[in-house]
Amino acid sequence: MSTEAPALLLALDLAGVFAFAVNGALTALRVARLDIVGVVTLGMITALGGGILRDILIDDLPPATFSDWRYLAVAAGGGLIAFAAAHRLDRLSTPITVLDAAGLSLFAVTGASKALDFGLGPAQAVILGAVTGVGGGTLRDVLVRQVPTVLSSGLYAVPALVAATVVAVAVELDAYGPPVAIGAAAACFAIRMLGVHFDLNAPSPPSPRPRPPDTD
Amino acid sequence: MSTEAPALLLALDLAGVFAFAVNGALTALRVARLDIVGVVTLGMITALGGGILRDILIDDLPPATFSDWRYLAVAAGGGLIAFAAAHRLDRLSTPITVLDAAGLSLFAVTGASKALDFGLGPAQAVILGAVTGVGGGTLRDVLVRQVPTVLSSGLYAVPALVAATVVAVAVELDAYGPPVAIGAAAACFAIRMLGVHFDLNAPSPPSPRPRPPDTD
Amino acid sequence: MSTEAPALLLALDLAGVFAFAVNGALTALRVARLDIVGVVTLGMITALGGGILRDILIDDLPPATFSDWRYLAVAAGGGLIAFAAAHRLDRLSTPITVLDAAGLSLFAVTGASKALDFGLGPAQAVILGAVTGVGGGTLRDVLVRQVPTVLSSGLYAVPALVAATVVAVAVELDAYGPPVAIGAAAACFAIRMLGVHFDLNAPSPPSPRPRPPDTD
Numbered sequence: 001m002s003t004e005a006p007a008l009l010l011a012l013d014l015a016g017v018f019a020f021a022v023n024g025a026l027t028a029l030r031v032a033r034l035d036i037v038g039v040v041t042l043g044m045i046t047a048l049g050g051g052i053l054r055d056i057l058i059d060d061l062p063p064a065t066f067s068d069w070r071y072l073a074v075a076a077g078g079g080l081i082a083f084a085a086a087h088r089l090d091r092l093s094t095p096i097t098v099l100d101a102a103g104l105s106l107f108a109v110t111g112a113s114k115a116l117d118f119g120l121g122p123a124q125a126v127i128l129g130a131v132t133g134v135g136g137g138t139l140r141d142v143l144v145r146q147v148p149t150v151l152s153s154g155l156y157a158v159p160a161l162v163a164a165t166v167v168a169v170a171v172e173l174d175a176y177g178p179p180v181a182i183g184a185a186a187a188c189f190a191i192r193m194l195g196v197h198f199d200l201n202a203p204s205p206p207s208p209r210p211r212p213p214d215t216d
Numbered sequence: 217m218s219t220e221a222p223a224l225l226l227a228l229d230l231a232g233v234f235a236f237a238v239n240g241a242l243t244a245l246r247v248a249r250l251d252i253v254g255v256v257t258l259g260m261i262t263a264l265g266g267g268i269l270r271d272i273l274i275d276d277l278p279p280a281t282f283s284d285w286r287y288l289a290v291a292a293g294g295g296l297i298a299f300a301a302a303h304r305l306d307r308l309s310t311p312i313t314v315l316d317a318a319g320l321s322l323f324a325v326t327g328a329s330k331a332l333d334f335g336l337g338p339a340q341a342v343i344l345g346a347v348t349g350v351g352g353g354t355l356r357d358v359l360v361r362q363v364p365t366v367l368s369s370g371l372y373a374v375p376a377l378v379a380a381t382v383v384a385v386a387v388e389l390d391a392y393g394p395p396v397a398i399g400a401a402a403a404c405f406a407i408r409m410l411g412v413h414f415d416l417n418a419p420s421p422p423s424p425r426p427r428p429p430d431t432d
Numbered sequence: 433m434s435t436e437a438p439a440l441l442l443a444l445d446l447a448g449v450f451a452f453a454v455n456g457a458l459t460a461l462r463v464a465r466l467d468i469v470g471v472v473t474l475g476m477i478t479a480l481g482g483g484i485l486r487d488i489l490i491d492d493l494p495p496a497t498f499s500d501w502r503y504l505a506v507a508a509g510g511g512l513i514a515f516a517a518a519h520r521l522d523r524l525s526t527p528i529t530v531l532d533a534a535g536l537s538l539f540a541v542t543g544a545s546k547a548l549d550f551g552l553g554p555a556q557a558v559i560l561g562a563v564t565g566v567g568g569g570t571l572r573d574v575l576v577r578q579v580p581t582v583l584s585s586g587l588y589a590v591p592a593l594v595a596a597t598v599v600a601v602a603v604e605l606d607a608y609g610p611p612v613a614i615g616a617a618a619a620c621f622a623i624r625m626l627g628v629h630f631d632l633n634a635p636s637p638p639s640p641r642p643r644p645p646d647t648d
Contacts, residue, residue, distance in 0.1 A: 032363065035370040042367055052273070057484070059493035061275035066331075066340040113496075124498040138575075143354075143364055147464065148575055151474055154467040242516075244583065253590060256581040268489070277491035281548075282556040359580055 003185035008178055009110055011119075011186070013064070014074050016106030020136050021047035021078025023099035029083070030092045031144045036083055042140060042191035043079030044072075050107045054128060058118045090174050097196055100137055100149070104160055105188035108133035113171070122168040129164025131155055133188075155195025173188060174204035224394055225326055225333075229267060229280070230290050232322030236352050237263035237294025239315035244390040245299070246308045246319025247360045252299055258356060259295030260288075266323045266351035270344060313412055316353055318364070320370035320376055321404035324349035327395050329387070338384040345380025346373055349404075350391070379404035439608055441542055441549075444617070445483060445496070447504050448538030452568050453510025455531035461515070462524045463576045467509055468515055476504075482539045482567035486560060490550045532569055532581070536592055537605025537620035538617060539609035540565035541613050544596035545603070554600040561596025562589055563622075589626025595620035 024046025028039040048065045055144040080126035089095060111132025115125035133155060134150040141148040149156050166184035170176040194200065222271035240262025244255040266279045283318040307313060327348025331341035336346060350366040357364040365372050382400035386392040410416065456478025460471040480497045487495035497503040521527060543564025547557035566582040566589060573580040579590050598616035602608040626632065 028367065031536075032368070034367055037370045037373050041373055056272060057490060057494055057498060059275075062273055062334075062336060062340070066273060066336055066344060067340055069337070072339065072343060084321040118494075120494060120498055121501070123501055124494070128498060140345055140573055143367060145361065145363065145577065147577065149464055151460065151470040151575060152464070154469045157473055159468050194435060196549065229457055248579065250583055250585070251586040253586045253588075258583055260563055272488060275491075278489055278550075278552060278556070282489060282552055282560060285553070285555055288555065288559060359583060361577065361579065 009113055010068075010070075010108050010183055012113075012181060013110045014070060015073045016110060017047045017051070017071055018078045019099045020050070020104065021075045022082040023096055023103060024088060024136070024140050025079040025082030026092045026096050026099070027140055027144065028090075029086045030096065031146070036080075039083045040076060040079035042143065043082060044075040045143065046136045046140040047075040047078060047103075048072075048136065049136075049139040050103075050111070050132045053135040054107075054111045054114060057128060057131070058115055058120065060114070060118065067083035092138045098193070101189050101192040101196070102131040103136065104156070104192060105163055105185040107136070108160035108163040108188055109167055109185045112167040113176070113181065116171050117167065122172060125168050125171075126161060129167065130160040133160035133163075153195070155192060155200050159188040159191035159195070162191060165188040170186040224397055225329055226284075226286075228322050228397060229326045230286060231328060232319045233263045233287055233290045234294045235315045235322065236266070237291045238298040239319060240311055240352070240356050241295040241298030242302060242305075242308045242312050243356060243360065244316070244335070245302045245315075246312065247314035247362070255299045256292060256295035258359060259298060260291040261359065262352045262356040263291040263294060263319075264288075264352065265355040266319075266327070266348045266353075269347040269351040270323075270327045270330060273344060274331055274336065275346070276330070276334065307312070314409070317405050317408040317412070319352065320349045320372070321379055321401040323352070323374035324379040324404055325383055325401045328383040329392070329397065332384065332387050338388060341384050341387075342377060342380040345383065346376040348378075349376035367422060371408060371416050375404040375407035375411070378407060438587035440613055441545055442500075442502075444538050444613060445542045446502060448542060449479045449483070449503055449506045450510045450534035451531045451538065452482070453507045454514040455528055455535060456568070456572050457511040457514030458518060458521075458524050458528050458531070459572060459576065461518045462528065463578070468512075471515045472508060475514060476507040477575065478568045478572040479507040479510060479535075480504075480568065481571040482535075482543070482564045484571075485567040486539075486543045486546060486564040489563070490547055490552065492546070492550065507552065509599045517606050530625070533621050533624040533628070535568065536565040536588070536624060537595055537617040539568070540592035540595040540620055541599055542618045542648060544599040545608070548600065550645050554604060557603075558593060558596040561599065562592040565592035565595075585627070587624060587632050591620040591623035591627070594623060604628060 014055040021043040025039045025043030027046070028034045028042035034042070048071060048114055051071070052063045055061060086092065108129045112129030113123045115128040120128065138148040140152055166180065166187065167176065170180040237259040241259030243257045244258035245252045250258070264287060267287070268279045269339055271277060302308065325343045328341045328345030330342040336344065354366055356365040379400040382396065382403065383392065386396040443538045450466060453475040457471045457475030460474035464476070465488045483503070484497055487493060518524065540561045544557045544561030547560040552560065570580040570582055595616040598612065598619065601610065602612040
């Protein structure tokens, strides 16, 4: 790990935490009129879920969330800001989507980067980057009883895999640093937003006939 | 850790396991007419989920559940007792609520206490206490497809945070022991039950206008 | 651990991964017309969830999934094969049920076996075998918003417990090897399929009167 990597990882991680905290809190306001505790709680779970999952899987326990107070502070702060600012927003869906894409992108990069730091192979790091990116949002969706975006939207896991792959390749080539990390996150963000804008999806099953629920 | 702390931790932990096991089993009977295996399974998940989550996060693995048979025995016993006794109860909602508050209170104390034993800072221990308290019930609610109480009820996470804070402060002041632990759990229980009784909630969002679901 | 145990464990584990990957992918096609990414993602989560849960709980981190590429490859391959082959199947419910029973049986055996290898006691290994067996399917059901089979179907956890018990007893008697492992999995599979076929369940609550949802 280069000497600048920890600071870079921390900065990107905290940016992702903030984006997901605001996103989770706005989601709580949108799908249910939760009170401030519920709003901040969902914001914190969304913000910290992906990173905690990553840290459990690479055995970096207690997770950074619990050993570095900045994660908790940024997550709680993001949730509170969203709670206070939500009434100024005419529509919540656009910021929710944009912030979700931002968190996804940042966490895909930090997840892959941290996995490589901990000695996992490139393929494993790519998967772990995607898991980190989609983890918090998946927990959020399960808790508010929505089908997780990672299942329903084709271009959600894919951009995360792209960003994580860029990181893994750059580390292999010894070219990893802030420009690559930010570029990888930006690429993920761009793909995700294009997918949302044009409602793109990955290929559907070969059989076009509607499949009614079977009866067992 | 004082010499009596492990015994105290174990006693409170097992009491919490029992309360949540009965609670989870009664919930299984209430929300769906599950058979004995489903009832005991939901009881055990509710009872053991919070502690397992805590032990994963502080890296005390395998969790106590798997290294100390008493956890499994108490969880399974609580589920079986609930299954056998449920038909004697006219209404299940009151015992479900009371037992949930008891488990929440006991686990908030043991979660914070164990986190401090493992060297986490006070703020982290407070959050981990709350996570331990709400974890099992949140798993329970997700499995039976309810919005988790921690999101929908303002005075659920708050009393857990209060109890965990009392524990953290007492440990800082070197005043932690059975009276403080039981007092903290009792305070959490009282706040929670008052919240249920008077239907209190934390503040709602500033904007009072109803927010229809956005269309993306 | 005997010298052949690791190879046996790996073979059974990968067979279970494949069965659950196809099962999860077919479930994704059945309950919602997900695109290829959603289908493969649900297949991989179903396939790898139980083993990851097991490895977290026995502290074998990073989980085999992330340190051995074969798990990822088999899980992804199973999902892709299911995606490609689904349109040839008239009904999805039969293969979904059979593959779920196969994954359950194989993972119950590998979960108990690996737990014993890591020094857990027999009772703990039995529970961990059941957790490994039902874990992936429970994640799958939560993500597609179904009540998990482990709660709704009595003969789901029970055969997993039977298979894990056979493994634990055989290890105690120093008689564990491929014949016992395959026999235990076959017994679990047979019990589960008989339960499905005859719609058997464990005993229901003593009180036969319908229990309307309480109003709090």
